[in-house]
Amino acid sequence: MREAAPDSRYGLFTVDVEDWYHPLVKDPGRWASLEDRIWPSTLALLEALESAGQHGTFFVLGCVADRHPDLVRRILAGRHEVACHGYDHLSLQWIDPARFRADLSRALDALRAAGAEEIVSFRAPYFSLNQTTAWALPILAEHGIRIDSSVFPLRTGYYGDRSAANLPHWRDSVYEFPITLPSFGGVRLPLTGGFYSRFFPPGWTFAGVERVRRAGAEPMFYIHPWELDVDHPRIAVGRFLTFRHYLRLERTREILSGLLARGSWRSLRESFAERTDARGRTGTYDAR
Numbered sequence: 351m352r353e354a355a356p357d358s359r360y361g362l363f364t365v366d367v368e369d370w371y372h373p374l375v376k377d378p379g380r381w382a383s384l385e386d387r388i389w390p391s392t393l394a395l396l397e398a399l400e401s402a403g404q405h406g407t408f409f410v411l412g413c414v415a416d417r418h419p420d421l422v423r424r425i426l427a428g429r430h431e432v433a434c435h436g437y438d439h440l441s442l443q444w445i446d447p448a449r450f451r452a453d454l455s456r457a458l459d460a461l462r463a464a465g466a467e468e469i470v471s472f473r474a475p476y477f478s479l480n481q482t483t484a485w486a487l488p489i490l491a492e493h494g495i496r497i498d499s500s501v502f503p504l505r506t507g508y509y510g511d512r513s514a515a516n517l518p519h520w521r522d523s524v525y526e527f528p529i530t531l532p533s534f535g536g537v538r539l540p541l542t543g544g545f546y547s548r549f550f551p552p553g554w555t556f557a558g559v560e561r562v563r564r565a566g567a568e569p570m571f572y573i574h575p576w577e578l579d580v581d582h583p584r585i586a587v588g589r590f591l592t593f594r595h596y597l598r599l600e601r602t603r604e605i606l607s608g609l610l611a612r613g614s615w616r617s618l619r620e621s622f623a624e625r626t627d628a629r630g631r632t633g634t635y636d637a638r
Protein backbone atom coordinates (compact mmCIF):
# COMPACT_ATOMS: atom_id res chain seq x y z
CA MET A 351 0.00 0.00 0.00
CA ARG A 352 1.25 3.42 -0.92
CA GLU A 353 1.76 5.58 2.14
CA ALA A 354 0.25 9.03 2.00
CA ALA A 355 2.73 11.90 1.91
CA PRO A 356 1.83 15.57 1.89
CA ASP A 357 2.55 17.37 -1.39
CA SER A 358 5.25 19.38 0.29
CA ARG A 359 7.08 16.27 1.45
CA TYR A 360 9.40 14.84 -1.10
CA GLY A 361 12.58 12.89 -1.15
CA LEU A 362 15.53 13.80 -3.32
CA PHE A 363 16.30 11.04 -5.79
CA THR A 364 19.84 11.19 -7.16
CA VAL A 365 21.72 9.01 -9.63
CA ASP A 366 25.43 9.07 -10.38
CA VAL A 367 25.50 8.11 -14.05
CA GLU A 368 28.79 6.26 -14.41
CA ASP A 369 29.64 2.83 -15.77
CA TRP A 370 30.64 -0.05 -13.48
CA TYR A 371 34.37 0.50 -13.94
CA HIS A 372 34.55 4.25 -13.30
CA PRO A 373 34.70 3.93 -9.48
CA LEU A 374 36.98 0.86 -9.69
CA VAL A 375 39.69 1.91 -12.14
CA LYS A 376 41.31 5.28 -11.59
CA ASP A 377 43.20 5.46 -14.87
CA PRO A 378 40.96 6.73 -17.71
CA GLY A 379 43.49 5.25 -20.15
CA ARG A 380 42.20 1.77 -19.23
CA TRP A 381 38.51 2.50 -19.63
CA ALA A 382 38.24 1.95 -23.38
CA SER A 383 39.22 -1.71 -22.91
CA LEU A 384 36.44 -2.40 -20.38
CA GLU A 385 32.95 -3.48 -21.33
CA ASP A 386 30.52 -0.61 -21.88
CA ARG A 387 27.28 -1.53 -20.07
CA ILE A 388 25.76 1.77 -19.07
CA TRP A 389 22.74 1.99 -21.38
CA PRO A 390 20.57 -0.94 -20.22
CA SER A 391 21.10 -0.28 -16.51
CA THR A 392 20.41 3.45 -16.79
CA LEU A 393 17.35 2.73 -18.89
CA ALA A 394 16.06 0.27 -16.27
CA LEU A 395 16.45 2.96 -13.62
CA LEU A 396 14.69 5.57 -15.76
CA GLU A 397 11.83 3.20 -16.47
CA ALA A 398 11.43 2.33 -12.80
CA LEU A 399 11.24 6.02 -11.89
CA GLU A 400 8.95 6.91 -14.73
CA SER A 401 6.50 4.08 -14.21
CA ALA A 402 6.17 5.36 -10.65
CA GLY A 403 5.68 8.93 -11.95
CA GLN A 404 8.81 10.21 -10.19
CA HIS A 405 11.73 12.42 -11.14
CA GLY A 406 15.32 12.70 -10.07
CA THR A 407 18.67 14.37 -10.57
CA PHE A 408 21.09 12.49 -12.83
CA PHE A 409 24.73 13.44 -12.24
CA VAL A 410 26.25 12.37 -15.54
CA LEU A 411 29.99 11.93 -16.05
CA GLY A 412 31.30 14.07 -18.91
CA CYS A 413 33.05 11.09 -20.49
CA VAL A 414 29.73 9.21 -20.50
CA ALA A 415 28.00 12.18 -22.16
CA ASP A 416 30.69 12.27 -24.87
CA ARG A 417 30.35 8.56 -25.54
CA HIS A 418 26.57 8.38 -25.20
CA PRO A 419 24.94 11.74 -25.96
CA ASP A 420 21.74 9.80 -26.71
CA LEU A 421 21.66 8.67 -23.07
CA VAL A 422 21.70 12.31 -21.91
CA ARG A 423 18.87 13.07 -24.30
CA ARG A 424 16.90 10.11 -22.95
CA ILE A 425 17.28 11.41 -19.39
CA LEU A 426 16.11 14.86 -20.49
CA ALA A 427 13.18 13.35 -22.36
CA GLY A 428 11.98 11.84 -19.08
CA ARG A 429 11.95 15.38 -17.56
CA HIS A 430 14.68 14.57 -15.08
CA GLU A 431 17.42 16.98 -14.11
CA VAL A 432 20.74 16.44 -15.91
CA ALA A 433 23.60 17.48 -13.64
CA CYS A 434 27.38 17.14 -13.62
CA HIS A 435 29.59 14.45 -12.00
CA GLY A 436 32.89 15.78 -13.44
CA TYR A 437 34.57 14.42 -16.57
CA ASP A 438 37.11 11.76 -15.54
CA HIS A 439 35.66 10.71 -12.16
CA LEU A 440 38.39 12.46 -10.20
CA SER A 441 38.22 12.78 -6.44
CA LEU A 442 38.80 16.37 -5.33
CA GLN A 443 41.42 14.93 -2.99
CA TRP A 444 43.61 13.84 -5.91
CA ILE A 445 43.69 17.11 -7.82
CA ASP A 446 44.44 20.81 -7.51
CA PRO A 447 42.14 23.73 -8.40
CA ALA A 448 43.56 24.11 -11.92
CA ARG A 449 42.95 20.47 -12.75
CA PHE A 450 39.45 20.65 -11.28
CA ARG A 451 38.63 23.75 -13.31
CA ALA A 452 39.70 22.00 -16.51
CA ASP A 453 37.84 18.76 -15.69
CA LEU A 454 34.64 20.62 -14.76
CA SER A 455 34.72 22.80 -17.82
CA ARG A 456 35.26 19.80 -20.10
CA ALA A 457 32.39 17.93 -18.41
CA LEU A 458 29.98 20.85 -18.79
CA ASP A 459 30.92 21.20 -22.47
CA ALA A 460 30.19 17.50 -23.03
CA LEU A 461 26.82 17.70 -21.29
CA ARG A 462 25.83 20.81 -23.24
CA ALA A 463 26.91 19.24 -26.53
CA ALA A 464 24.61 16.32 -25.67
CA GLY A 465 21.67 18.69 -25.24
CA ALA A 466 21.63 19.61 -21.55
CA GLU A 467 21.51 23.36 -21.96
CA GLU A 468 21.39 24.60 -18.39
CA ILE A 469 23.34 22.68 -15.78
CA VAL A 470 23.06 23.98 -12.23
CA SER A 471 23.91 20.97 -10.04
CA PHE A 472 27.16 19.14 -9.34
CA ARG A 473 28.30 16.10 -7.36
CA ALA A 474 31.99 15.39 -6.83
CA PRO A 475 33.09 11.78 -7.34
CA TYR A 476 33.55 9.87 -4.05
CA PHE A 477 31.62 12.55 -2.11
CA SER A 478 35.00 14.26 -1.89
CA LEU A 479 33.96 17.73 -0.78
CA ASN A 480 35.15 18.28 2.77
CA GLN A 481 36.96 20.99 4.72
CA THR A 482 40.22 20.45 2.83
CA THR A 483 38.65 20.58 -0.64
CA ALA A 484 36.25 23.49 -0.12
CA TRP A 485 38.36 25.44 -2.66
CA ALA A 486 36.13 23.76 -5.24
CA LEU A 487 33.06 25.81 -4.28
CA PRO A 488 34.05 29.15 -5.88
CA ILE A 489 35.14 27.26 -9.00
CA LEU A 490 31.69 25.68 -9.19
CA ALA A 491 30.09 29.12 -8.85
CA GLU A 492 32.34 30.50 -11.64
CA HIS A 493 30.90 27.84 -13.94
CA GLY A 494 27.26 28.61 -13.18
CA ILE A 495 26.73 25.81 -10.68
CA ARG A 496 24.22 26.83 -8.00
CA ILE A 497 23.68 23.48 -6.27
CA ASP A 498 26.27 21.09 -4.86
CA SER A 499 25.61 17.62 -3.45
CA SER A 500 29.08 16.31 -2.66
CA VAL A 501 29.13 16.16 1.13
CA PHE A 502 28.65 12.92 3.06
CA PRO A 503 28.12 14.10 6.65
CA LEU A 504 29.63 11.07 8.35
CA ARG A 505 33.20 9.76 8.29
CA THR A 506 33.01 6.20 7.01
CA GLY A 507 36.64 5.23 6.48
CA TYR A 508 36.33 5.78 2.74
CA TYR A 509 35.00 9.32 2.58
CA GLY A 510 32.89 11.78 4.51
CA ASP A 511 33.08 14.62 6.99
CA ARG A 512 31.46 14.01 10.33
CA SER A 513 31.51 17.68 11.29
CA ALA A 514 29.56 18.68 8.15
CA ALA A 515 26.01 19.98 8.36
CA ASN A 516 23.37 17.34 7.72
CA LEU A 517 20.76 19.67 6.19
CA PRO A 518 20.71 21.79 3.03
CA HIS A 519 22.29 25.23 3.46
CA TRP A 520 24.00 28.04 1.57
CA ARG A 521 27.78 28.06 1.28
CA ASP A 522 28.48 31.49 -0.17
CA SER A 523 26.82 31.39 -3.57
CA VAL A 524 26.38 27.61 -3.81
CA TYR A 525 23.52 25.79 -2.11
CA GLU A 526 24.67 22.55 -0.51
CA PHE A 527 22.44 19.50 -0.38
CA PRO A 528 24.43 17.10 1.81
CA ILE A 529 23.51 13.41 1.76
CA THR A 530 21.07 14.01 4.62
CA LEU A 531 21.35 11.08 7.02
CA PRO A 532 18.76 9.86 9.52
CA SER A 533 19.75 10.46 13.10
CA PHE A 534 18.92 7.94 15.83
CA GLY A 535 19.56 9.22 19.33
CA GLY A 536 21.93 11.81 17.92
CA VAL A 537 23.89 9.24 15.91
CA ARG A 538 23.88 9.61 12.13
CA LEU A 539 23.46 6.39 10.20
CA PRO A 540 24.34 5.96 6.51
CA LEU A 541 21.00 4.58 5.26
CA THR A 542 20.67 6.53 2.07
CA GLY A 543 21.87 4.54 -0.88
CA GLY A 544 24.83 2.94 -2.57
CA PHE A 545 26.81 0.36 -0.61
CA TYR A 546 25.11 1.14 2.71
CA SER A 547 21.62 0.33 1.47
CA ARG A 548 22.91 -3.02 0.21
CA PHE A 549 24.84 -3.69 3.41
CA PHE A 550 21.91 -3.24 5.80
CA PRO A 551 18.53 -4.95 5.34
CA PRO A 552 16.31 -2.93 2.95
CA GLY A 553 13.88 -2.22 5.79
CA TRP A 554 16.60 -0.13 7.44
CA THR A 555 16.82 2.17 4.43
CA PHE A 556 13.03 2.50 4.34
CA ALA A 557 12.99 3.33 8.06
CA GLY A 558 15.83 5.83 7.66
CA VAL A 559 14.06 7.62 4.83
CA GLU A 560 10.85 7.72 6.87
CA ARG A 561 12.70 9.10 9.88
CA VAL A 562 14.12 12.02 7.91
CA ARG A 563 10.73 12.67 6.31
CA ARG A 564 8.89 12.64 9.63
CA ALA A 565 11.40 15.09 11.04
CA GLY A 566 10.30 17.53 8.34
CA ALA A 567 13.31 17.26 6.02
CA GLU A 568 13.72 15.79 2.57
CA PRO A 569 15.50 12.45 2.63
CA MET A 570 18.09 11.88 -0.07
CA PHE A 571 18.74 8.63 -1.87
CA TYR A 572 21.62 7.96 -4.26
CA ILE A 573 22.10 5.07 -6.64
CA HIS A 574 24.36 4.07 -9.54
CA PRO A 575 23.05 2.32 -12.68
CA TRP A 576 25.66 -0.45 -12.26
CA GLU A 577 24.04 -1.46 -8.95
CA LEU A 578 21.12 -2.80 -11.01
CA ASP A 579 23.48 -4.65 -13.35
CA VAL A 580 24.09 -7.65 -11.11
CA ASP A 581 26.16 -9.56 -13.66
CA HIS A 582 28.67 -6.89 -14.55
CA PRO A 583 32.29 -8.01 -14.84
CA ARG A 584 34.43 -8.67 -11.80
CA ILE A 585 37.93 -7.34 -11.91
CA ALA A 586 40.71 -7.48 -9.35
CA VAL A 587 40.59 -4.25 -7.35
CA GLY A 588 41.50 -5.37 -3.85
CA ARG A 589 39.37 -6.81 -1.09
CA PHE A 590 38.02 -3.56 0.35
CA LEU A 591 36.80 -2.11 -2.93
CA THR A 592 35.47 -5.48 -4.13
CA PHE A 593 33.39 -5.78 -0.96
CA ARG A 594 31.93 -2.29 -1.26
CA HIS A 595 31.25 -2.47 -4.96
CA TYR A 596 29.83 -5.96 -5.50
CA LEU A 597 28.09 -6.63 -2.19
CA ARG A 598 24.50 -7.89 -2.64
CA LEU A 599 23.77 -6.07 -5.89
CA GLU A 600 20.65 -8.23 -6.18
CA ARG A 601 19.13 -6.20 -3.34
CA THR A 602 19.12 -3.01 -5.36
CA ARG A 603 15.84 -3.68 -7.17
CA GLU A 604 14.00 -4.40 -3.93
CA ILE A 605 15.35 -1.21 -2.39
CA LEU A 606 14.47 0.83 -5.46
CA SER A 607 10.92 -0.44 -5.80
CA GLY A 608 10.36 -0.16 -2.04
CA LEU A 609 11.43 3.48 -2.02
CA LEU A 610 9.42 4.40 -5.08
CA ALA A 611 6.32 2.86 -3.48
CA ARG A 612 6.85 4.71 -0.22
CA GLY A 613 6.67 8.33 -1.20
CA SER A 614 7.30 11.05 -3.73
CA TRP A 615 10.72 11.89 -5.13
CA ARG A 616 12.02 14.84 -7.04
CA SER A 617 15.18 16.48 -8.29
CA LEU A 618 17.48 18.80 -6.37
CA ARG A 619 16.66 21.55 -8.79
CA GLU A 620 12.94 21.29 -8.05
CA SER A 621 13.57 21.39 -4.32
CA PHE A 622 15.98 24.29 -4.69
CA ALA A 623 13.46 26.31 -6.69
CA GLU A 624 11.13 26.11 -3.70
CA ARG A 625 13.81 27.17 -1.24
CA THR A 626 15.22 30.24 -2.95
CA ASP A 627 12.62 32.51 -1.40
CA ALA A 628 13.71 31.41 2.05
CA ARG A 629 17.43 31.87 1.51
CA GLY A 630 19.29 30.49 4.44
CA ARG A 631 16.35 28.71 5.99
CA THR A 632 16.97 25.01 6.26
CA GLY A 633 13.86 23.57 7.84
CA THR A 634 13.21 22.33 11.28
CA TYR A 635 15.04 19.03 11.29
CA ASP A 636 17.76 19.04 13.90
CA ALA A 637 19.95 16.25 12.68
CA ARG A 638 23.12 17.01 14.68
Ligand SMILES: [Zn+2]
Pocket residue numbers: 366368373435439474475476
Ligand atom coordinates in the same frame (compact mmCIF):
# COMPACT_ATOMS: atom_id res chain seq x y z
ZN1 LIG B 1 30.85 8.49 -9.04
